[in-house]
Amino acid sequence: MANEDKRKPSFLRFALSFKSYGIALGLILAAIPFATSGLDLLPSYKSSRSILTFFASLVSLLGVALLFAIRRRIGNSVFPPGRRVLSKKEMSRRRWWGVIYPSILIAVSVISLIVYLWTLNKSVDRAAQKFAYDATGTSLYKLLETSDVGKARLFRLNEEVIGRARTVIRNKQEVRLRSVDFQSEEGVELVLGLTPSVDIPFHWPIEISYVFMFLGAALAFVWFGIIEYLQGELGLEDRQLLEDPYRVAPDRVFTVEKIYDLDPGPAPLFFTLSFSPDEDPPRLVSGPDGPWCMMHKNLLVFSGSGSEKDTYVWACIGTRGKQRVTLHTVTLAYNEVGIKKPVEAAVRRELESTSKQIRGERS
Numbered sequence: 001m002a003n004e005d006k007r008k009p010s011f012l013r014f015a016l017s018f019k020s021y022g023i024a025l026g027l028i029l030a031a032i033p034f035a036t037s038g039l040d041l042l043p044s045y046k047s048s049r050s051i052l053t054f055f056a057s058l059v060s061l062l063g064v065a066l067l068f069a070i071r072r073r074i075g076n077s078v079f080p081p082g083r084r085v086l087s088k089k090e091m092s093r094r095r096w097w098g099v100i101y102p103s104i105l106i107a108v109s110v111i112s113l114i115v116y117l118w119t120l121n122k123s124v125d126r127a128a129q130k131f132a133y134d135a136t137g138t139s140l141y142k143l144l145e146t147s148d149v150g151k152a153r154l155f156r157l158n159e160e161v162i163g164r165a166r167t168v169i170r171n172k173q174e175v176r177l178r179s180v181d182f183q184s185e186e187g188v189e190l191v192l193g194l195t196p197s198v199d200i201p202f203h204w205p206i207e208i209s210y211v212f213m214f215l216g217a218a219l220a221f222v223w224f225g226i227i228e229y230l231q232g233e234l235g236l237e238d239r240q241l242l243e244d245p246y247r248v249a250p251d252r253v254f255t256v257e258k259i260y261d262l263d264p265g266p267a268p269l270f271f272t273l274s275f276s277p278d279e280d281p282p283r284l285v286s287g288p289d290g291p292w293c294m295m296h297k298n299l300l301v302f303s304g305s306g307s308e309k310d311t312y313v314w315a316c317i318g319t320r321g322k323q324r325v326t327l328h329t330v331t332l333a334y335n336e337v338g339i340k341k342p343v344e345a346a347v348r349r350e351l352e353s354t355s356k357q358i359r360g361e362r363s
């Protein structure tokens with residue numbers, strides 16, 4: 001059965017895995033256009049509803065395809081293969097790709113919903129001023145230029161609205177602020193139903209927030225689905241991940257005897273590495289990194305030959321104010337190539353002593 005499964009194209013296996021995620025992928029994809037038309041759930045202009053639905057569905061489907069194309073990148077970051085002890089960098093990548101990025105998509109969706117409703121409100125108000133006329137056929141917008149209160153009928157129908165206006169000073173300029181009081185919900189529905197698509201006020205923010213609302217939601221949902229799917233592909237069970245979770249490798253700070261500052265008043269230096277304590281001998285997870293300046297905790301940068309034979313200058317670069325500057329220099333007997341050998345020997349010694357320490361703790 002498992003072999004049969006493997007022969008299916010990965011997209012099909014991906015779609016099938018969504019069943020265990022609570023819902024079939026096909027259903028999600030089919031639901032996007034349906035959800036985006038959200039007819040009664042979400043207020044929208046009738047004249048632009050079909051284009052919005054089409055556009056939101058298209059962009060969401062393309063987004064899902066793109067996510068599927070980068071699924072291995074997601075998998076590599078969330079389930080680094082073959083090990084549970086990770087360097088700090090790998091752990092942070094796991095957190096970003098596993099939780100933070102999809103959470104950002106959820107936030108995008110929620111913020112877009114708020115922006116959409118807010119702009120739609122403004123837009124309906126503005127459209128009502130434009131398409132409500134008094135008995136002489138003057139629009140409410142025009143009426144409010146001179147008077148502070150005005151009555152008009154929407155689209156020359158029976159539904160009446162009251163407009164109010166006042167003048168304020170903004171940036172030393174007079175600005176006329178207009179707003180509309182609707183008598184009932186029917187007035188709002190008239191505006192949403194009868195405003196022509198080309199005359200919708202603020203149509204760009206409305207369209208963009210509408211698309212991002214659905215795009216964010218669809219991508220977040222499928223992203224979490226991909227993580228579930230990849231966990232299944234890798235044969236990782238929740239129990240295994242709970243009993244043997246991903247964790248950060250412990251750090252080790254050490255000095256290398258031969259590597260020291262030759263200048264008078266030498267600056268103290270150190271090196272770092274992180275290791276996996278579960279393995280014997282302990283495996284190097286990250287590093288060795290260094291030499292670090294102990295005073296400023298900066299990584300020294302090789303910057304050329306020193307004044308005397310076989311000496312080399314390394315710079316401690318930090319920020320002063322907002323600029324990156326060389327804080328001081330250190331003279332070593334090694335350049336960036338020569339330094340590797342003594343450091344590697346020191347790393348071997350460090351891992352050996354760690355191994356002895358762990359064995360001592362166990363016995």
Ligand SMILES: [Zn+2]
Binds near residue numbers: 295296316328
């Ligand atoms: Zn320094």
